[in-house]
Amino acid sequence: xxxxxxxxxxxxxxxxxxxxxxxxxxxxxxxxxxxxxxxxxxxxxxxxxxxxxxxxxxxxxxxxxxxxxxxxxxxxxxxxxxxxxxxxxxxxxxxxxxxxxxxxxxxxxxxxxxxxxxxxxxxxxxxxxxxxxxxxxxxxxxxxxxxxxxxxxxxxxxxxxxxxxxxxxxxxxxxxxxxxxxxxxxxxxxxxxxxxxxxxxxxxxxxxxxxxxxxxxxxxxxxxxxxxxxxxxxxxxxxxxxxxxxxxxxxxxxxxxxxxxxxxxxxxxxxxxxxxxxxxxxxxxxxxxxxxxxxxxxxxxxxxxxxxxxxxxxxxxxxxxxxxxxxxxxxxxxxxxxxxxxxxxxxxxxxxxxxxxxxxxxxxxxxxxxxxxxxxxxxxxxxxxxxxxxxxxxxxxxxxxxxxxxxxxxxxxxxxxxxxxxxxxxxxxxxxxxxxxxxxxxxxxxxxxxxxxxxxxxxxxxxxxxxxxxxxxxxxxxxxxxxxxxxxxxxxxxxxxxxxxxxxxxxxxxxxxxxxxxxxxxxxxxxxxxxxxxxxxxxxxxxxxxxxxxxxxxxxxxxxxxxxxxxxxxxxxxxxxxxxxxxxxxxxxxxxxxxxxxxxxxxxxxxxxxxxxxxxxxxxxxxxxxxxxxxxxxxxxxxxxxxxxxxxxxxxxxxxxxxxxxxxxxxxxxxxxxxxxxxxxxxxxxxxxxxxxxxxxxxxxxxxxxxxxxxxxxxxxxxxxxxxxxxxxxxxxxxxxxxxxxxxx
Numbered sequence: 001x002x003x004x005x006x007x008x009x010x011x012x013x014x015x016x017x018x019x020x021x022x023x024x025x026x027x028x029x030x031x032x033x034x035x036x037x038x039x040x041x042x043x044x045x046x047x048x049x050x051x052x053x054x055x056x057x058x059x060x061x062x063x064x065x066x067x068x069x070x071x072x073x074x075x076x077x078x079x080x081x082x083x084x085x086x087x088x089x090x091x092x093x094x095x096x097x098x099x100x101x102x103x104x105x106x107x108x109x110x111x112x113x114x115x116x117x118x119x120x121x122x123x124x125x126x127x128x129x130x131x132x133x134x135x136x137x138x139x140x141x142x143x144x145x146x147x148x149x150x151x152x153x154x155x156x157x158x159x160x161x162x163x164x165x166x167x168x169x170x171x172x173x174x175x176x177x178x179x180x181x182x183x184x185x186x187x188x189x190x191x192x193x194x195x196x197x198x199x200x201x202x203x204x205x206x207x208x209x210x211x212x213x214x215x216x217x218x219x220x221x222x223x224x225x226x227x228x229x230x231x232x233x234x235x236x237x238x239x240x241x242x243x244x245x246x247x248x249x250x251x252x253x254x255x256x257x258x259x260x261x262x263x264x265x266x267x268x269x270x271x272x273x274x275x276x277x278x279x280x281x282x283x284x285x286x287x288x289x290x291x292x293x294x295x296x297x298x299x300x301x302x303x304x305x306x307x308x309x310x311x312x313x314x315x316x317x318x319x320x321x322x323x324x325x326x327x328x329x330x331x332x333x334x335x336x337x338x339x340x341x342x343x344x345x346x347x348x349x350x351x352x353x354x355x356x357x358x359x360x361x362x363x364x365x366x367x368x369x370x371x372x373x374x375x376x377x378x379x380x381x382x383x384x385x386x387x388x389x390x391x392x393x394x395x396x397x398x399x400x401x402x403x404x405x406x407x408x409x410x411x412x413x414x415x416x417x418x419x420x421x422x423x424x425x426x427x428x429x430x431x432x433x434x435x436x437x438x439x440x441x442x443x444x445x446x447x448x449x450x451x452x453x454x455x456x457x458x459x460x461x462x463x464x465x466x467x468x469x470x471x472x473x474x475x476x477x478x479x480x481x482x483x484x485x486x487x488x489x490x491x492x493x494x495x496x497x498x499x500x501x502x503x504x505x506x507x508x509x510x511x512x513x514x515x516x517x518x519x520x521x522x523x524x525x526x527x528x529x530x531x532x533x534x535x536x537x538x539x540x541x542x543x544x545x546x547x548x549x550x551x552x553x554x555x556x557x558x559x560x561x562x563x564x565x566x567x568x569x570x571x572x573x574x575x576x577x578x579x580x581x582x583x584x585x586x587x588x589x590x591x592x593x594x595x596x597x598x599x600x601x602x603x604x605x606x607x608x609x610x611x612x613x614x615x616x617x618x619x620x621x622x623x624x625x626x627x628x629x630x631x632x633x634x635x636x637x638x639x640x641x642x643x644x645x646x647x648x649x650x651x652x653x654x655x656x657x658x659x660x661x662x663x664x665x666x667x668x669x670x671x672x673x674x675x676x677x678x679x680x681x682x683x684x685x686x687x688x689x690x691x692x693x694x695x696x697x698x699x700x701x702x703x704x705x706x707x708x709x710x711x712x713x714x715x716x717x718x719x720x721x722x723x724x725x726x727x728x729x730x731x732x733x734x735x736x737x738x739x740x741x742x743x744x745x
Contacts, residue, residue, distance in 0.1 A: 035529070040520055045311055045680060047137070048505070049311065056381075058385070059380055059383075060384065061422060062381060064383065065388040066385055066691070068414060068416075068418045069209075069323070069393050071393065072326060072392020072395045072415045106475065107477020107480055108482055110479065110480015113160060115481075115486050116488065116489045118488010119493050120489050121494050122493040123139060136504005136505055137425060138505055138509060138510060139510060140508000141509000141510045141512055142512070142514060142527075143507060143512050145158075145509060145511065145513005146514005147512050154518070154521060154522005155521075156487070157528055159486070159510060159524050159525070160527055161525050162527050162530005163486050163529075164536065167531055168536005174689065175547060176544015176720065177231065177233055177316070177599060177600075177685075177720075178544060178550060180595070181231070181545055181693075182323075182552065182726050182728075183554075183726050185555055185556050186553065186726070187555025191558060192554050193562055194562025194648065195556070198587025198588055200566060201568050202568070202581065202587070205698065205734060206571075206734070207575025208389070208695040209691060210694065211322055211579020212580020214318065217567065218585070219587020220592045220648070221587075223324060223594040223646065226591075227599035227600075228600035229265045230599045230600065230644070231598060231599020232261050232265060232602040232603035233541045234261065235603020235604030235605075244613070244622030245613015252626065260629030262629040262632055264636075265631045265671070266643070267299065267636030267639065268635070268638050269638035269639065271668060272637050272643050273644050276598075276635075276646070277594065277646025279552075279590050282651020299634065299639060302630050303602055304605045304673020304679050311681050312685060313683065315682075315687060316541040316545060316686065316688060317672075317688065318686050318691055319538070320592055321589070321691060322687065322691015322695055323546030323688065324546050324694070324696060325696060325698060326694055329567050329696055329697025331701045331731055332731055333701075337705070337710060338706055339555065381423045386578060388422065389576070392415040396730050404729070406728060408726045409546075413443075425504055425507075426506065435485070438481075443536050490524065490527070494510055538685075540601070544720060550696060554702050562587055563693075564697055567694055571585075579690075582686075582690050588693065592686060592689045592693060603631035604630065607626040630673070640668070702729070
């Protein structure tokens, strides 16, 4: 049904429906995540692909991610010297607290607004002096904001909303996925050894793993994918059927929503051993057959699918892959007890998906009906990511020198959040004045509200009749704080001189905001909403993907060793692994993919039918809520061999069976969703995760308390979060840190 839903009915289900709190939720539906499918959404997505998430944009900011990866590595090295733990933390929502929703959201939105307004003002100050040759996203948005003839007239609200989307989507999801995947790796020592062997052979032991190494580390990619499959950060996708339709033989009324991606990626009818962490299912040999078919038929959808699939899926893979790579390459890991406790955090939402196979069909043939939800850009931003990857590395080095533990999820969050901020607004948030911590807190708080927002949309109509506003206070609180932060950023951005900074997405959006003749008339809230989308989606998915994948690697020493061998062979031991190494690290790629398969950032994907349709003989009315369980799809024992095992080999070209490629083609590997609304940042996600994993594997061994990482998933969460954040002690594999000049060269 996932296949039918996201191919035949993609346009029909390209909306999130009628949200209960659309006016108060992070500057309204002005970002890319909650915006209805239409001219504005198309305009914003095109802008994102051109300026941030496309191949050239990712390459442009590669140095930023590399800096953060080296900082991450240095922090791990510091933890290594002090014997401190790396992953440890608490889930913020201990109580449901329905009545607090509005207050929390308003507070969070206000803080975001304050931060973003300041950034906007900074960009506006320098925009008037810009030569227009090297604008970041903030510059682009401000230019559109000022352009009276812009394609779409945007407002400051639009810009802030977009940036909140980018921050929330880009930071927390990646960091959570890193934590989940790392937990799986730690629980599978053979996978850890194999990952390390691959990284050592491809990257070597004289430099840190880089984003450019990920394509050459298929096993690492498979580990990340498997982590996303088992632990998707968005287990439920919100879509709204615009018009009633039939899907799988069922009639779906209009405004029906919900796709359970968690169940889809753990469906035993689609995945062999779906509950097992087995990166091998995503290895290259099978990827050409079973996994490609699986992805095409939407059974692997950790980042959603269709028109509204996550646009930052590539960036998510980058964040998780590189973080996992660094942790595997450079450290051994120690955990309390024999295993990481992997309790899952879907709290009944997965149970709502009674028929995962129906979700499978929904994503393919109905894709045009369900989508109310670029390479060049990624290439341009490669230098930015490389810089951040180096900071990530140096942070791990510092921890290793002090023998301190490293909170992998926290370090992955810094890596992805700083990278995304530099990519979209030309600078990272300041650590000195607490701005960076405020943004990360807002991202975490926004992610924590995911389940409440999901429920608010599910039960909007009956509560509306009773005049009950679900969670409005919490949402308004978060939105107000976001607005405060983003407004300050806007003001700073608008005031910056042209010669001081390359143009970025913020500059572009502000320019569009000012342009009366812009293609789309932006408001300030459009920009803010988009930035919130990017920050939340980009940061969180990569964080969780890196953490989960690294945990899997640590739990699988054989994967770790193979990763190290591959990185050492391809990259060597004189420089840090880079983004450009990734194509030459097939085992690292396979490891990342396997981590994303087992721990997808979006376990459940929700869609709504835009019009009535028929899927597998079932009539689906207009506006019917649809849920795809990506978690179940990617753990389906009928589609995946040993689905609950962490086997990066399944994604290698040499794995032989050829079945895994067919699964991907059939959309059974959907860590980033599928269809038109599939996460547009999937390439960036693979870069983040691949380079982070590469650096950690290349440069460190990892010590944990006990024999295994506890892979328990936190309860009551739609984003798969580790119940016990992964904290490990990095042990440097080199006598001295890498020379970054040789790395960057």
